[in-house]
Amino acid sequence: MRYISSRGNYPEVGISEAIVEGMVPKGGLFLPERIPTIDFSFLAKANYHDVAYHVLAPYFCEGEGAYTEAELKSSLQEAYNSTTFDTEEIAPVKVLSNRVGILELWHGPTAAFKDMALQILPHWLVLSKKKLGKHTTTVILVATSGDTGKAALEGFKNIPGTEIYVFFPDEGVSLVQKLQMLTTEGLNTHVVAVEGNFDDCQGMVKAIFANSEFRAKITSRRYELSSANSINWGRLAPQIVYYVWGYAKLIHSLGLGIGHEIDVVVPTGNFGNILAAYYAKQMGLPIRRLVCASNQNNVLTDFLRTGVYESKRPFYKTYSPSMDILVSSNLERFLTEITKHNFLKIQNWYLELQEKGRFKIDATTLKGIHEVMWGYWTGEHQTLSTIRQVYEEENYLLDPHTAVAYHALVQYWKDIEDKVPVLVCSTASPFKFNGAIYRALFDEEAPENEFEAVKRIVEKTGLTPHRALATLEGLPVLHRDHIAPKDGLSYLEGKLLSKKHVRLKKPSS
Ligand SMILES: *Cc1c(COP(=O)(O)O)cnc(C)c1O
Numbered sequence: 001m002r003y004i005s006s007r008g009n010y011p012e013v014g015i016s017e018a019i020v021e022g023m024v025p026k027g028g029l030f031l032p033e034r035i036p037t038i039d040f041s042f043l044a045k046a047n048y049h050d051v052a053y054h055v056l057a058p059y060f061c062e063g064e065g066a067y068t069e070a071e072l073k074s075s076l077q078e079a080y081n082s083t084t085f086d087t088e089e090i091a092p093v094k095v096l097s098n099r100v101g102i103l104e105l106w107h108g109p110t111a112a113f114k115d116m117a118l119q120i121l122p123h124w125l126v127l128s129k130k131k132l133g134k135h136t137t138t139v140i141l142v143a144t145s146g147d148t149g150k151a152a153l154e155g156f157k158n159i160p161g162t163e164i165y166v167f168f169p170d171e172g173v174s175l176v177q178k179l180q181m182l183t184t185e186g187l188n189t190h191v192v193a194v195e196g197n198f199d200d201c202q203g204m205v206k207a208i209f210a211n212s213e214f215r216a217k218i219t220s221r222r223y224e225l226s227s228a229n230s231i232n233w234g235r236l237a238p239q240i241v242y243y244v245w246g247y248a249k250l251i252h253s254l255g256l257g258i259g260h261e262i263d264v265v266v267p268t269g270n271f272g273n274i275l276a277a278y279y280a281k282q283m284g285l286p287i288r289r290l291v292c293a294s295n296q297n298n299v300l301t302d303f304l305r306t307g308v309y310e311s312k313r314p315f316y317k318t319y320s321p322s323m324d325i326l327v328s329s330n331l332e333r334f335l336t337e338i339t340k341h342n343f344l345k346i347q348n349w350y351l352e353l354q355e356k357g358r359f360k361i362d363a364t365t366l367k368g369i370h371e372v373m374w375g376y377w378t379g380e381h382q383t384l385s386t387i388r389q390v391y392e393e394e395n396y397l398l399d400p401h402t403a404v405a406y407h408a409l410v411q412y413w414k415d416i417e418d419k420v421p422v423l424v425c426s427t428a429s430p431f432k433f434n435g436a437i438y439r440a441l442f443d444e445e446a447p448e449n450e451f452e453a454v455k456r457i458v459e460k461t462g463l464t465p466h467r468a469l470a471t472l473e474g475l476p477v478l479h480r481d482h483i484a485p486k487d488g489l490s491y492l493e494g495k496l497l498s499k500k501h502v503r504l505k506k507p508s509s
């Protein structure tokens with residue numbers, strides 16, 4: 001498989017290069033030159049590794065810099081096993097009484113779905129560098145709205161030949177998310193609080209990537225930048241797998257046959273997760289429609305309805321902070337696919353977005369989108385009432401992001417006449433967002449100490465908190481750096497280029 005730039009501004013590359021580069025150096029995202037289709041009849045008896053292998057081999061095992069089948073299989077073993085995940089199923093599906101399947105993507109080490117990709121990406125990065133004969137130190141830059149940060153830190157911790165820098169919005173993540181990141185050990189980990197929101201963090205990281213002068217300077221020190229955000233194709237590809245897996249589980253639970261159509265609902269922020277569902281559909285998985293669920297930051301809902309992407313709007317901090325995003329990076333890949341690789345259109349729209357903060361797509365493109373994807377958004381009050389209602393009716397506790405998706409489904413069902421089985425992506429354990437869960441269950445302000453809230457939620461529900469959180473209380477804070485968004489570049493220069501910097505230095509505490 002060869003990978004092209006969404007803006008047609010870069011030579012085609014093989015899989016190893018696409019993963020090592022992370023993002024097209026001149027702006028734009030790598031995507032496969034074509035989408036392979038596969039025969040899903042193997043699904044009836046497949047385990048997670050079988051599914052992953054079948055789905056990923058066409059993307060990874062052909063062409064320049066390709067992996068061997070044995071290499072792909074061993075990376076899957078290292079990433080998805082009973083040490084890294086707390087269930088052999090990796091991503092179980094809970095079917096509710098209304099035949100909705102909840103695809104639980106949070107059984108990995110950090111309790112969010114980002115683990116599904118970030119447990120495997122580091123293995124691929126090491127392998128890809130080996131294939132390309134690179135001996136540089138890869139500097140992974142991560143902008144996070146809360147969950148990617150910890151998942152990337154866990155994935156890359158102590159991986160030889162890598163340094164990881166995570167930038168998070170200081171006021172924009174939950175206490176548990178913050179503590180998870182700031183207590184990360186590892187000799188190559190760096191966690192930096194940014195005075196701003198997620199878009200500031202992401203904008204800062206993208207600007208550093210696009211700064212060729214800076215890249216040249218660090219190259220002379222044998223450093224190279226890469227990304228663990230979903231702008232990296234290596235983040236996207238593993239996410240296609242669980243849609244195929246979840247489909248098989250749901251269809252089997254409902255006693256239906258492979259081939260039966262389903263709808264998929266995805267709580268969306270940076271558009272990576274739902275884009276993976278789109279790839280699964282294009283690969284031939286019987287998905288009828290994708291429902292894009294947003295919170296109060298409903299830029300995508302508006303876009304999907306009007307064709308106008310308007311990023312200049314109020315930014316809300318919500319109960320589902322991992323979706324508090326106004327510039328959804330992976331939309332660019334989706335538009336590239338929908339326009340059948342019309343690079344000129346993509347270039348123009350993204351230039352407009354950069355210059356004016358908005359762009360408008362043409363009617364044909366919008367029509368193409370409507371054939372596969374509809375958008376809904378869920379307000380704050382409805383997020384909590386959905387958590388409460390599903391808990392009371394189904395004895396099942398949704399996290400706030402999954403609740404946003406669930407309520408989108410309720411709205412979607414009002415708009416359609418012919419229901420088919422539905423898979424709802426559950427992107428985080430409820431125990432990552434205890435403030436909101438407490439409010440939903442007890443209808444009062446959560447206790448200031450989040451661990452106190454956890455105790456009471458456990459008392460009420462009888463659930464066991466995710467193992468990622470069980471040991472968090474009382475761990476020492478190991479990272480204290482704090483910067484303004486405009487200082488990202490100079491911060492990194494100081495770290496990478498100052499003579500004093502010693503690689504693999506222990507973070508100061
Ligand atoms: C990252 C995240 C999302 C949004 O996923 P995207 O791929 O960015 O659209 C939703 N929910 C949770 C819990 C997340 O961590």
